[in-house]
Amino acid sequence: MRTRTALVAAATAIAALTAGCSSGDGGDGGKAGEPVSLKFLSLAWQKESVAANKEIVDEWNKANPDIKVEYIQGSWDNVNDQLVTSFEAGDPPDVIHDDSPALAGFASRGYLLDLSGKLPADLKSDIPQAAWDTVTFGDGKGGQGVYGVPFLQESQVIIANRKLLDKAGVPVPTPEDPWTWDEFEEISKKLTKGDTFGVAWPLKTPVNKVLNLALNFGGTFFQTDGTKATVKVGPEEREVMQRVHDQLYKDKTADPSALGMGTADPLPGFYAGKYAMLPASVYLRQQVVEQAPPGFEWVTIPPLKGTSADQGAASQTLSVAADSKHPDQATKFISFFLNSTNQAKLAKGDWLLPTSVKAASDPSMTTEENGWNVATASAKNLVVAPYLKVNGFDEWKSKVATPALQQYFANKITLDEAAKTLVDEGNKVLERYNK
Amino acid sequence: MTLTAERTREPAADRRGRPKKSRQGRETLLLMLPALIPVLIFSVGPLLYGIYLAFTDARSGRNSVTSFVGLSNFGDLLTDGDFWASFRIGLIWAVSVTVLQFVAALGLALLLNENLRFRAFTRVLAMVPWAMPPVVIGLMWRLVYHPNAGILNSTLQGAGLLDHNVDWLNDFSIALPAVIVVGIWTGMPQTTVVLLAGLQGVPRELHEAGHVDGATTWRRFWSITLPQLRPVIVTITSLDFVWNINQFGLVYVLTQGGPGGQTRLPMLFAYEEAFRYGFFGYAATLGVAIVIVVLAVLGLYIGRQMREVS
Structure with missing residues (x-):
């Protein structure tokens, strides 16, 4: 008897404790006019970008004493795990900085708030539809929704050594008349001399790069039949893979030792003249500006053209958690944070492209200095990447595509073998998500 | 109690x-x-809840409905090539770390058991890896293995053993051995200490008697020290095996299971299934399966050792 009483007492105590916790959590919600506080998880990491983020948050806090925003520093390395656990625990940050590939999964699991109809008209019209497409996903229950505001996009350009181009008599192309892949291969051959390779392909994480560039030849890698997605590797998809492989092993114009490198790793060799051209994302310009030795001349070359110059685009986004207790205030904060003036600041801080049309026409975004004009012009080639809409893409990427592409570019398997793995193993992975 | x-x-x-x-x-x-x-x-x-989850199709998400699916998760597991690959890596890792760790620790323990100068100091020194949290060890070794700035590459090149930088943790064939070395280093202190304690419990008279009978050092080690240490050895190697096969933090910091899954230990695999892809039920199944495997291996191993003793 006494045991049971004790057990009951203990259980009551624990119940009271947990109830106390949860009511403490919800305590600050409620009536309009009362000051509320929002948690803002930011993933900015470059110094200038963190400074720009904090500056905008301070500005907001000064203008809106009723809606206090707390800046929380996150990291791209572990944001997925951090968000999944906080979503499951029911206490996520109110405003979440992430990118569109991640949003697809979160949206279909119901973690994010559908923002359609909640955003002010001037913000909606300032961002082109192509960018909104990168954040429009199924809600997992048959509907569609807008699960974030896209604000920064990246495109793939080529950063080149000016002196080596001049010496070989290669003129710098304009965004209106870019190089085709064939021209690029010819020029790589011209630039390969002695110890210098024409190009370095850093392909440590090859998947997104290959998939984004594959659209140059119309390669989508996925086909959707209703709601069911399957992998496809046909002639269009193989084009870019084959061409990069040829540069490595047939033309020998690409340095094979750069293969295992991450995006920024070839920079020391690039400054030393080991490679003349470096295909890279626009943000790499920042590191070149900061680290290049004095007297080093470089130039940004517009994206290459296959059958088109289209590139797959993903965007960085701000979203509101479905569990947020102050969704309206959070949406208001996002609308302020991403107005065109602030977007120009953020884009400059991260050396990426703003989605806002007004921000893109800002003089600082169109200057020839540091290739900003070329970078900003490349935004017109961005189309929504097909893989964004594929449920299970993340697992396909890490379990199937990354090893398969790494082995293909290391010349350990043939293109046919790589294609077969991507399709067969890939469809097995996707099947789990199609159930 | x-x-x-x-x-x-x-x-x-x-x-x-x-x-x-x-x-x-x-x-x-x-x-x-x-x-x-x-x-x-x-x-x-939590243990019971975990076992219950293993029989459901629980997934992450606010709008997911969990239902009981019986043994179907276990069926999926048995036909999952990625699981078997990860399981194989887990076994290679656990067995090689445990065995090599034991050999190295036994050597160190024998050395520290001798009457050397600065013995107290070296005994403390041998404990250093134990005082570090796995995450710190992982970060430290990541710097050691760094392809361009790491001390390992510069030392080997300085000694003329290597002519180019090796990316230890990203090379398909070197990554697992490189991680195993860190595993051995990390676990050596506790194995050493336990063996040292065991060595000090070996009665001195036995050695003296052996000496009088003219047994060589090697013979005395083989016929006196080792049999006397047997219970200690069985205990520490089985504990080490369990710790190693369930290792997570160290490898997560070092490689996150890469490159291409070459160092994806079973626990990393389960973690990815649960927190990256959101299949909680399947991940719980993996956990249960590993518990069964560990119990089976330990049962066999300890059972055999006990039978040999009796």
């Missing part, structure tokens, strides 16, 4: 019969309650 309870209960029962016994039993239970509640809430509860 149970032992003392048993001991106090039995004589009382003998003397006064049943009713007294059950009342005392109830009192014991009541006294144990404060200690029992946290164990039930924080250990037994």
Whole structure:
């Protein structure tokens, strides 16, 4: 008897404790006019970008004493795990900085708030539809929704050594008349001399790069039949893979030792003249500006053209958690944070492209200095990447595509073998998500 | 706790019969309650919940509906090539780390057992890896293995053993051995300490008797030290095996299971399934499967050792 009483007492105590916790959590919600506080998880990491983020948050806090925003520093390395656990625990940050590939999964699991109809008209019209497409996903229950505001996009350009181009008599192309892949291969051959390779392909994480560039030849890698997605590797998809492989092993114009490198790793060799051209994302310009030795001349070359110059685009986004207790205030904060003036600041801080049309026409975004004009012009080639809409893409990427592409570019398997793995193993992975 | 309870209960029962016994039993239970509640809430509860999850299709998400699926997760697991690859890597890792760690630790323990100068100091020094959290060890070794700035590459090149930088943790064939070396280094202190304690329990007279009979050092080690150490060896190697196969933090920091899954230990695999892809039910199945495997391996190993002893 006494045991049971004790057990009951203990259980009551624990119940009271947990109830106390949860009511403490919800305590600050409620009536309009009362000051509320929002948690803002930011993933900015470059110094200038963190400074720009904090500056905008301070500005907001000064203008809106009723809606206090707390800046929380996150990291791209572990944001997925951090968000999944906080979503499951029911206490996520109110405003979440992430990118569109991640949003697809979160949206279909119901973690994010559908923002359609909640955003002010001037913000909606300032961002082109192509960018909104990168954040429009199924809600997992048959509907569609807008699960974030896209604000920064990246495109793939080529950063080149000016002196080596001049010496070989290669003129710098304009965004209106870019190089085709064939021209690029010819020029790589011209630039390969002695110890210098024409190009370095850093392909440590090859998947997104290959998939984004594959659209140059119309390669989508996925086909959707209703709601069911399957992998496809046909002639269009193989084009870019084959061409990069040829540069490595047939033309020998690409340095094979750069293969295992991450995006920024070839920079020391690039400054030393080991490679003349470096295909890279626009943000790499920042590191070149900061680290290049004095007297080093470089130039940004517009994206290459296959059958088109289209590139797959993903965007960085701000979203509101479905569990947020102050969704309206959070949406208001996002609308302020991403107005065109602030977007120009953020884009400059991260050396990426703003989605806002007004921000893109800002003089600082169109200057020839540091290739900003070329970078900003490349935004017109961005189309929504097909893989964004594929449920299970993340697992396909890490379990199937990354090893398969790494082995293909290391010349350990043939293109046919790589294609077969991507399709067969890939469809097995996707099947789990199609159930 | 149970032992003392048993001991106090039995004589009382003998003397006064049943009713007294059950009342005392109830009192014991009541006294144990404060200690029992946290164990039930924080250990037994989650464990049972984990086992329950293994039989459901639980997924992450606010709009996911969990239903009971019986053994289908286990069926999927048996046909999952990625699981078997990860399981194979887990076994290679656990067996090689445990064995090599044991050999290295035994050597170190024998050395520290000798009457050397600065013995106290070296004994403390041998404990250093134990004082570090796995995440710090992982970060430190990542710097050691760094392809361009790492001390390992520059040392090997300085000694003329290597002519180009090796990316230790990203090379398909070197990554696993490189991680195993870190595993051995990390676990050596506790193995060394336990073996050292065992060595000090070996009676000196046995060695003296062997010496008098003219046995060589090697012979004395083989026929006296090792058999005397046997219970200690069985204990520490089986504990090491369990620790190693369940290792997570160290490898997560070092490689996150890469490159291309070459160092994806079973626990990393389960973690990815749960927190990256959101298949909680399947990940729980993996956990249960590993528990079964560990119990089976230990049962066989310890059972055989016990039989040999008796």
